[in-house]
Amino acid sequence: MIAVDVTVVGGGIVGCAVADAAARPGRSVVLLEKEARPGAGTTSRNSEVGHGGMYYPTGSLKARCCVRGRRLLREFCLGAGVGWRDAGKLIVACDESEAPGLERLHALGVANGVEDLALLGRDELHRLEPQVAAVAALHSPRTGILDAEGAARALAARAAARGAEVMTGAEVTGLARRGGVWEVAVRRGAETWTHASRQVVNCAGLHADEVAAMAGVDVDGLGLRQRWVKGNYFAVDPRHAGRVSRLVYPVPPRDRDTLGVHVCLDLAGQLRLGPDFEAVPRREDYGVDPARAGAFFAGAARFLPWLAPQDLQPALSGLRPKLDTDAPFADFQVRRETGDLEGLIDLIGIDSPGLTSAPALAEIVVALLDGREPWTAP
Ligand SMILES: Cc1cc2nc3c(=O)[nH]c(=O)nc-3n(C[C@H](O)[C@H](O)[C@H](O)COP(=O)(O)OP(=O)(O)OC[C@H]3O[C@@H](n4cnc5c(N)ncnc54)[C@H](O)[C@@H]3O)c2cc1C
Structure with missing residues (x-):
């Protein structure tokens, strides 16, 4: 043998x-x-995002591996000629009630060793992303996008x-x-x-x-x-490419292990919305149900006021291998x-x-x- x-x-x-x-x-x-x-x-x-690491409990493997992994992955991609862009990311508060969520993530990110995080007011946010409507944001300039x-x-x-x-x-x-x-x-x-x-x-x-x-x-x-939790994506009409130049995320729900439906960018500048959270019984189930478009639109239109329902088309999906636990x-x-x-x-x-x-x-x-x-x- x-x-x-x-x-x-x-x-x-x-x-x-x-x-x-x-x-x-x-x-x-x-x-x-x-x-x-x-x-x-x-x-x-997946979203092909090299995350900063401000979501995960300090000291967890997710926090430590994310912070270190982003640096290593960026270095590898740039050295090997694999697509990577330091696109930057904004987590946005759509109203004042969401602002404490940004402060909580800022504190967590700093504790986790995430570099260069900054809380932005409405005007600073507007200067960076004039097409995004929100009252405040957490800016992570080092978050990247890559060809996974x-x-x-x-x-x-x-x-x-x-x-x-x-x-x-x-x-x-x-x-x-x-x-x-x-x-x-x-x-x-x-x-x-x-x-x-x-x-x-x-x-x-x-x-x-x-x-x-x-x-x-x-x-x-x-x-x-493990159980399988699908994340669906909807493509945004290509005529909107370039309206947003950074990844834009909502303040994540505190009761679920998800980041919320966000605006993803690919390396060509095309916009996608996703992923959502759909438990599925089969691992082969990658179909995207067009009926989900309404929920995506409602989620994203909160901070993208120019978006119209007809701008969204079902795109890809991915399955998360989640440990089968009720813990958040x-x-x-x-x-x-x-x-x-x-x-x-x-x-x-x-x-x-x-x-x-x-x-x-x-x-x-x-x-x-x-x-x-x-x-x-x-
Ligand atoms: C919707 C969604 C969005 C996400 N967004 C992000 C993001 O933006 N940033 C981020 O950091 N992470 C993200 N993730 C998570 C990330 O995609 C995964 O954690 C990562 O891709 C896992 O890689 P892996 O190698 O463990 O798994 P996989 O890529 O699934 O690789 C496992 C491989 O094992 C093979 N395999 C299985 N069984 C066998 C066998 N018996 N023999 C031989 N081969 C076998 C499979 O074919 C497969 O290719 C996201 C995930 C999802 C679903």
Whole structure:
């Protein structure tokens, strides 16, 4: 049986970042992605925002990985020729009752180490974004937008250049620990094989709980079961491109783990609204219901007074792998399994800001692979 040091299951942004960070002379790494190309899962279905990190509880993995990950991801994208723009972001209060929400986020952002945050009054906001109607805003100039799938592809390419074997169309169908190593069963088209791996990193995104269960982790007992929450997007008529040059978000609802329907920008300057929050029973359900347009319009017209209902067209959607808990906040789960499951590292519940956080998550994983303490400071 062929033996490798590390098998990474899943070639989304997280698996690609892990393979890239783990590959080095003297350590063989195999990255297995079941789809035809890296980044084809949730990595290609999101807002493509490199978040600042002002939403998450101080000290949480989400806060720490987001703040560090944005810097690392920006540096990587700029160095590798992957699209990135420091677009900047405004969180806007539509009336005075929402202003305390901005102060709360400002304080949280400062505590989390987010750089250059500034509270703006109506006039300053108007100078920056004359087409946005709001009474105050929190400005995060370092928030960026990127080509997320391009970043995953470039990380996979660099991992390959560092000696990792990157295999697409290759699905992991079994994981069993025997004789002190993991036996990894793989299906690729008509071909099947099993290889031995000293360590396995589960970066399977929407399937991460299933892959962990396949390896023998008690996902239900440990509260690691995921549910799928769709985020729908509506495209804004291209004639409005350029009216807004920064990302514009509302003050997020405090009772739910979502940022609220916001204005996204792509690297070409096109505007999109989204994502909303729709629990779905099936992972394959990516349809966008046109009937949702009314709620999107109502949400965005609060701060974009020029928007008309007919400007919105259903666009894409993505599914968040959310931990199945009623808690208003659920952190990323990065688990170094022990005992009978020694050698397995699971990443579960990697919803937003998982894209931004990917390089920082990869640093943590590599420390665990090396048997070192992962970093603790942002
Ligand atoms: C609507 C929405 C908006 C978001 N917006 C943002 C944002 O603006 N900024 C941000 O930072 N984050 C955002 N996120 C979160 C971000 O998209 C994800 O956290 C990130 O893409 C997760 O990457 P991943 O590699 O863990 O998962 P994925 O990209 O889903 O990759 C997992 C991969 O594993 C593969 N796989 C699964 N099972 C197997 C198997 N058995 N064998 C082999 N391969 C397998 C899958 O095919 C998939 O490609 C958003 C998410 C959603 C849904």
